[in-house]
Amino acid sequence: MLKEGAFRNPSGCAIVGVIDRSGRKMTGEGMIEAITVMHDRSNGLGGGFAGYGIYPHYKDFYAFHLFYDGKEARQETEAFLNRYFETVYSSQIQTRKVAGVVDEPLIFRYFLAPLPQKLSRSHLDEREYVARCVNRINAQINGAYVFSSGKDMGIFKGVGYPEDVGRFYRLEEYEGYAWTCHGRYPTNTPGWWGGSHPFGLLDFSVVHNGEISSYDANRRYIEMFGYKCTLHTDTEVITYIIDYLVRRQGLTLTEAAHVIAASFWSTIEGKDADAREQEMLLRRMFPSLLITGPFSVILGYTGGLMALGDRLKLRSTVCAEKGDLAFISSEESAIRRVQPDLDRVYSPAGGEPVIYELYQKGGNA
Amino acid sequence: MMDRMYISPAYEVVRDAARCTTCRLCEQQCANGVHAFDVRTGRMTADNGRCVNCHRCVCMCPTHALKIVRSDDVYPENANWDAQTVNEVYRQADSGGVLLSSMGNPKPQPIFWDRLLINASQVTNPSIDPLREPMETRLFLGKRTAKIERDKNGKLKNTLAPGLTLEVPILFSAMSYGSISYNAHACLARAAEELGTYYNTGEGGLHRDFYRYSRNTIVQVASGRFGVFKDYLGKAAAIEIKMGQGAKPGIGGHLPGMKLTADVSETRMIPQGTDAISPAPHHDIYSIEDLRQLVCSLKEATEYRKPVIVKVAAVHNAAAIASGIARSGADIIAIDGYRGGTGAAPTRIRDNVGIPIELALAQVDQRLRDEGIRDEVSLIAGGSIRSSADVVKAIALGADACYIGTAALLALGCHLCRSCHTGLCNWGIATQRPELVARLDPDVGSRRLVNLVTAWKREIQEMMGGMGINSIEALRGNRLMLRGVGLTDRELDILGVRYAGENM
Numbered sequence A: 001m002l003k004e005g006a007f008r009n010p011s012g013c014a015i016v017g018v019i020d021r022s023g024r025k026m027t028g029e030g031m032i033e034a035i036t037v038m039h040d041r042s043n044g045l046g047g048g049f050a051g052y053g054i055y056p057h058y059k060d061f062y063a064f065h066l067f068y069d070g071k072e073a074r075q076e077t078e079a080f081l082n083r084y085f086e087t088v089y090s091s092q093i094q095t096r097k098v099a100g101v102v103d104e105p106l107i108f109r110y111f112l113a114p115l116p117q118k119l120s121r122s123h124l125d126e127r128e129y130v131a132r133c134v135n136r137i138n139a140q141i142n143g144a145y146v147f148s149s150g151k152d153m154g155i156f157k158g159v160g161y162p163e164d165v166g167r168f169y170r171l172e173e174y175e176g177y178a179w180t181c182h183g184r185y186p187t188n189t190p191g192w193w194g195g196s197h198p199f200g201l202l203d204f205s206v207v208h209n210g211e212i213s214s215y216d217a218n219r220r221y222i223e224m225f226g227y228k229c230t231l232h233t234d235t236e237v238i239t240y241i242i243d244y245l246v247r248r249q250g251l252t253l254t255e256a257a258h259v260i261a262a263s264f265w266s267t268i269e270g271k272d273a274d275a276r277e278q279e280m281l282l283r284r285m286f287p288s289l290l291i292t293g294p295f296s297v298i299l300g301y302t303g304g305l306m307a308l309g310d311r312l313k314l315r316s317t318v319c320a321e322k323g324d325l326a327f328i329s330s331e332e333s334a335i336r337r338v339q340p341d342l343d344r345v346y347s348p349a350g351g352e353p354v355i356y357e358l359y360q361k362g363g364n365a
Numbered sequence B: 001m002m003d004r005m006y007i008s009p010a011y012e013v014v015r016d017a018a019r020c021t022t023c024r025l026c027e028q029q030c031a032n033g034v035h036a037f038d039v040r041t042g043r044m045t046a047d048n049g050r051c052v053n054c055h056r057c058v059c060m061c062p063t064h065a066l067k068i069v070r071s072d073d074v075y076p077e078n079a080n081w082d083a084q085t086v087n088e089v090y091r092q093a094d095s096g097g098v099l100l101s102s103m104g105n106p107k108p109q110p111i112f113w114d115r116l117l118i119n120a121s122q123v124t125n126p127s128i129d130p131l132r133e134p135m136e137t138r139l140f141l142g143k144r145t146a147k148i149e150r151d152k153n154g155k156l157k158n159t160l161a162p163g164l165t166l167e168v169p170i171l172f173s174a175m176s177y178g179s180i181s182y183n184a185h186a187c188l189a190r191a192a193e194e195l196g197t198y199y200n201t202g203e204g205g206l207h208r209d210f211y212r213y214s215r216n217t218i219v220q221v222a223s224g225r226f227g228v229f230k231d232y233l234g235k236a237a238a239i240e241i242k243m244g245q246g247a248k249p250g251i252g253g254h255l256p257g258m259k260l261t262a263d264v265s266e267t268r269m270i271p272q273g274t275d276a277i278s279p280a281p282h283h284d285i286y287s288i289e290d291l292r293q294l295v296c297s298l299k300e301a302t303e304y305r306k307p308v309i310v311k312v313a314a315v316h317n318a319a320a321i322a323s324g325i326a327r328s329g330a331d332i333i334a335i336d337g338y339r340g341g342t343g344a345a346p347t348r349i350r351d352n353v354g355i356p357i358e359l360a361l362a363q364v365d366q367r368l369r370d371e372g373i374r375d376e377v378s379l380i381a382g383g384s385i386r387s388s389a390d391v392v393k394a395i396a397l398g399a400d401a402c403y404i405g406t407a408a409l410l411a412l413g414c415h416l417c418r419s420c421h422t423g424l425c426n427w428g429i430a431t432q433r434p435e436l437v438a439r440l441d442p443d444v445g446s447r448r449l450v451n452l453v454t455a456w457k458r459e460i461q462e463m464m465g466g467m468g469i470n471s472i473e474a475l476r477g478n479r480l481m482l483r484g485v486g487l488t489d490r491e492l493d494i495l496g497v498r499y500a501g502e503n504m
């Protein structure tokens, strides 16, 4: 059978996310609790977490998390990293044996700073430089896979039920202001650690539930701009689209949402003149980045979470708030499990982005 | 040896004597003079040798007494020298001339559309019901290379180049006034307006009566420059430079002199009765830089308010040509496959030059993406798009929209007799004879065109819904929605699709 990534791999899933807008930190325990409720939405073939604010001591460095198939891949990768980065600290990621998680690869973490000379000679913006290095490792070094590459954030994922994966990574020992989690129900996979979600690029992480019908239109378009969709998953292409629109084109998250989950023309025509003009323009500028078919995603980024669902609302998303806490989930039950008493619970409309940010970043209470 | 070789007619007119009332309607309907009334016998006769099998008489006969059958007269069987090939040799030995024909290449080369199959969603991904949910077929043609710029309030500025807005991914392709009739043009213009799409004047200029459809008009600038002047360019939503045509790559347009009537001559701005033969190349375009200059001059002449389309025939290096055009300042590329129709073309060229649109389109789209310039241009595929399924497949391969020509003429009554070049079209389409033109009622014709495109639009929506796609934009280039059958690895590779049964 082909290794994952060699074929297109749709999957059904459960997703959940939480942020404390005051910046107060919580361990990964809550997410593990929450995803346990949605056990039946996963099938044991993949689970993962993203935590934000978890590396305060190294917050100025890119935290790379890597899977290695063996020692050789590790040596080759470290040689590569040494050519392009200064490694401030590196170690194997601490894990514990858990019954449901087997066949783990070598898992390493590096805190990196681009070598200033190499960076300036590359004529690239720093983040682009880092993104390209990640791409090169993933595409060119056999048996090595960077699955997390942002600053002061980290992705932890593997094959197994998400709650088991969380315990495997000892997430109760990490503290972050925001977490997302994903339980996977792939309809077609031999289960590869790198293929689990969240999918990350720099500080963006995406968890996604759905199967998009626009996949190949999106993929063939985004690949024009240097992205390589090697995993053939929706999550990967969605992450690249967001990265392209937000980081490279400079759109706001809301604008990006109006590209990805654009309102129908008939809806746009009913909006006020300003919104109408802007949304029409966005649809005309990036028509090939419209995503159709069922999806609900949680995008994690430095300082916030965004929930976005397809415009027909073919996948459920529930948002809830309690004091400074804000939750996003496939099912309300997962939220209630960790926070039975909520100030507000609602389902956003299809295509309507919900953005929760730290107050210090301008987030609303 | 005889001077002229007798060639037995390909078709026979069969009249059921028991049904025929000798009303003589067929006689009056046939501009080719097939039918006649024999006063001595009191019966109708038919001259099979004149019959082009346009079915006008069959359709009009009030008692359904007529049918046209293939003649069973045969030459000695020969798989190499079939009857048509032999007859063409006789014909050329008689006349010493180039064989002329019309409409698209009728030869049995493979039709790749028929070897592509469309996907549908199940279980993991729902289909969408177009009767209950919005199913968007609106799209825009033109450049999409806008820069993100904001005004002082942070609002995005509209930096997009001018383009075309279509409510359906279908436009009527270029057919000139002269090659087709005034009424046929009226039908196309009115239908385009009603459908929210465009028709194309072809290279014969634009009759002043149709200036009022300017918002739905694409005007063509071809190598003959017929009818091109300031008002013409001004009365267009877009300007198309015709570099080539699928039916006759490498040569210019042909309009036989007998179709060049007074009105046509005025619109074309050339003398009445002369053959209008456009030069093979544009004599001011011998290279891609020259094309760029023409694109720019046309834009200059229209104050950069209109998109420019460059139409090319699908030939072997279509991808490289398209890549050059995409960098020439043009906004849209129209690619015309070798099965595209025509009012008149040398038979040998029509049947032997060019390549299938499916392969050319797939290669062009991929090449533009490989070079990262797919946003520089939109792609229109044509020649020959026969049904809504062809449209869906073309868009999934990478087209933005499709041109239809032959299908539109069929809607107006054309029966593909392939004798447009004779100017005696009994359906009032490819003729300038007033009594024949009058047979095509613009009210009826435009309604039939609207019906056709509306029906196709519904079918496109059904197929999109089946795929779980609710915007035509998300179908463009979505090749995973296609699978091939009966294709070789090489063909699949060129089309960029997988074989039926292969996983996503």
Ligand code: SF4
Binding pocket: B015, B019, B020, B021, B022, B023, B024, B025, B026, B027, B035, B044, B060, B061, B062, B063, B064, B065, B066
């Ligand atoms: S139109 Fe029909 S009924 Fe009339 S003369 Fe011709 S064959 Fe006979």
Ligand code: SF4
Binding pocket: B054, B102, B103, B409, B413, B414, B415, B416, B417, B418, B419, B420, B421, B424, B425, B426, B427, B428, B429, B430
């Ligand atoms: S347009 Fe008229 S002449 Fe031409 S093929 Fe059709 S029916 Fe025949």
